[in-house]
Amino acid sequence: MLVFILRRLAQSAVVVMAMSVLVFAGIFAIGNPIDVLISPEADEFERAAAIARLGLDKPMHEQFLRFVDSALGGDLGTSFVHGVPALGLVLQRFPATLELALCAMLVAVVLGIPLGLWAGLKPDSLAGRVIMTGSILGFSLPTFWVGMMLIMAFAVTLGWLPAGGRGETAGLFGVPWSFLTADGLAHLILPAVNLALFKLSLVIRLARAGTREVALQDYVKFARAKGLAPARVVGVHILKNIMIPVVTVLGLELGSVIAFSVVTESVFAWPGMGKLLIDSILQLDRPVVIAYLLVTVLLFVVINLIVDLVYSLLDPRIRLGGGRA
Amino acid sequence: MSTITAKAPPVETPFLRLARDFARSRTALAGLAVLALIVLAALLARWVVPQDPYDLAQLDILDGMMAPGSLGGGGWTYWLGTDDQGRDMLSAIVFGLRTSLLVGVVATLIALAVGVAVGLLAAYAGDRVDGLVMRLVDIQLSFPAILIALILLALLGKGVDKVIVALAAVQWAYYARTIRGSALVERRKEYIEAAQCLALPHRRIMMRHLLPNCLPPLIVVATVQVAHAIALEATLSFLGVGVPVTQPSLGMLIASGYQYMLSGDYWVSLFPGLALLVTIVAINLVGDRLRDVLNPRLNH
Numbered sequence: 248m249l250v251f252i253l254r255r256l257a258q259s260a261v262v263v264m265a266m267s268v269l270v271f272a273g274i275f276a277i278g279n280p281i282d283v284l285i286s287p288e289a290d291e292f293e294r295a296a297a298i299a300r301l302g303l304d305k306p307m308h309e310q311f312l313r314f315v316d317s318a319l320g321g322d323l324g325t326s327f328v329h330g331v332p333a334l335g336l337v338l339q340r341f342p343a344t345l346e347l348a349l350c351a352m353l354v355a356v357v358l359g360i361p362l363g364l365w366a367g368l369k370p371d372s373l374a375g376r377v378i379m380t381g382s383i384l385g386f387s388l389p390t391f392w393v394g395m396m397l398i399m400a401f402a403v404t405l406g407w408l409p410a411g412g413r414g415e416t417a418g419l420f421g422v423p424w425s426f427l428t429a430d431g432l433a434h435l436i437l438p439a440v441n442l443a444l445f446k447l448s449l450v451i452r453l454a455r456a457g458t459r460e461v462a463l464q465d466y467v468k469f470a471r472a473k474g475l476a477p478a479r480v481v482g483v484h485i486l487k488n489i490m491i492p493v494v495t496v497l498g499l500e501l502g503s504v505i506a507f508s509v510v511t512e513s514v515f516a517w518p519g520m521g522k523l524l525i526d527s528i529l530q531l532d533r534p535v536v537i538a539y540l541l542v543t544v545l546l547f548v549v550i551n552l553i554v555d556l557v558y559s560l561l562d563p564r565i566r567l568g569g570g571r572a
Numbered sequence: 573m574s575t576i577t578a579k580a581p582p583v584e585t586p587f588l589r590l591a592r593d594f595a596r597s598r599t600a601l602a603g604l605a606v607l608a609l610i611v612l613a614a615l616l617a618r619w620v621v622p623q624d625p626y627d628l629a630q631l632d633i634l635d636g637m638m639a640p641g642s643l644g645g646g647g648w649t650y651w652l653g654t655d656d657q658g659r660d661m662l663s664a665i666v667f668g669l670r671t672s673l674l675v676g677v678v679a680t681l682i683a684l685a686v687g688v689a690v691g692l693l694a695a696y697a698g699d700r701v702d703g704l705v706m707r708l709v710d711i712q713l714s715f716p717a718i719l720i721a722l723i724l725l726a727l728l729g730k731g732v733d734k735v736i737v738a739l740a741a742v743q744w745a746y747y748a749r750t751i752r753g754s755a756l757v758e759r760r761k762e763y764i765e766a767a768q769c770l771a772l773p774h775r776r777i778m779m780r781h782l783l784p785n786c787l788p789p790l791i792v793v794a795t796v797q798v799a800h801a802i803a804l805e806a807t808l809s810f811l812g813v814g815v816p817v818t819q820p821s822l823g824m825l826i827a828s829g830y831q832y833m834l835s836g837d838y839w840v841s842l843f844p845g846l847a848l849l850v851t852i853v854a855i856n857l858v859g860d861r862l863r864d865v866l867n868p869r870l871n872h
Binding site: 262383410502509513524528533544 | 711714715716718719722723725726799803806807810811812813823826830833834835838841842845848849852853856
């Protein structure tokens, strides 16, 4: 187990290093670093001073070491637009995105597992087929368009829910959260549902496939034959056994939900990191783009690592086969 | 008197058998028909719609923001309404479809070519090359497509060509992985060994022996990926980092309707979105059926 963890840690470190080389290559070698790092409004003197200060006249490998050095120190440059450190700006927006992503996951699980169970237990019933068709639609519908239609229906036409923003927030651990106030919750519903849609379809499919497989196993037949209540057979014998793939996939998907929140945040003007990224790309605020990228890469590597470890703990059938794991 | 006419069964080419199997599913046929209509409309855009939406001389600003079904100044009815510049939405959608399909198909073809070359080489070379390439694929696939595309476009800037490059860069890994999987299986079969014993050049073995036998799963992946590419392009254009305003895709049209939607003028966004949805669903239906037909083992 220890060997596995160490090997996995080393792998993650390699990925992070490879990604920072790529980011560096992308920003410093392909693009013109002067455009990237110095505000376009700077005049000739400021420009020359900044080139010297940033060491852009040095050879490439020295520049790279410098980049790594300052990145390790948490210094990823200063935002052109906001005039504050880029990394701080990204981290400050992180809780809003995390809140949205977790709520979307919650919606996907709470709705997806019962629907998937139902579709798996009665695959030929009308309800089963409607659920499956719905999940195909969920895969096909473009997220941003669904978001707009949700606003159209619930905010503009019906006027039940707010169209955008985060609403009132309340502090917890020194960070503002929307889900602690009624107004914030109302603002949270539409974006969370929108972001959940794709994962909901995924959970339904996983749960359905799992249920169909598990329902044919001998232990389920035996439980039925024993005369256990159907609710107990489904709730204990089946549900428990379909959870492993669902949990794993959801863990792996958390990263992609955070990435996809870029779209939902833009539609609903949700002030998270994703919206910050889009605003920064459109305003050519490149230090913030770099900071977002590095934070997200790190996040992904950590999530993948945790999921791998938890997965190997959850399912004893998975042999930690050395290098192949 | 009964004559037994021993009619020889018609020679069935693989393509014919495939077509017949495909036609057995009515939903897939419907999807194919819709898809054919969409492609035809996009190809013949200039001749099937009443107006060239990007020829400013044909636009009448007085017809701006008319609701669907309104009669315009030009004497014809705007069945899907107009946008703020008096552009007929139906015409704009057909032209938008053209950009969307172009980007989706070209990006997929480029990604297919790159992915096949890399995946085939990896499987054929084996060992070190294989390990290195597949690690690269694994790393790329562990990041969501939209993130990679966003970052690439942030570096490259706007433009149809740049979107195509970004989408191809996002997709090649799927093909590389798919073809490597089937190539590894095929490689161990006798006919490849035989070809190697004949000392045929490696290139010939790869292109003429290995590749044709690895194609079926690739066709399926490619079909579905066209739909993904179109959806991704729409998303990127919606976010403002995709195609330029002068060559709007469906995503761009939807985005430009966003500001009007809040005041209740739904049609500028709704109809391009429906067109996008129908296109994606049609492609997915065809792709699903192709998968079932080409690979009976996958037929759950």
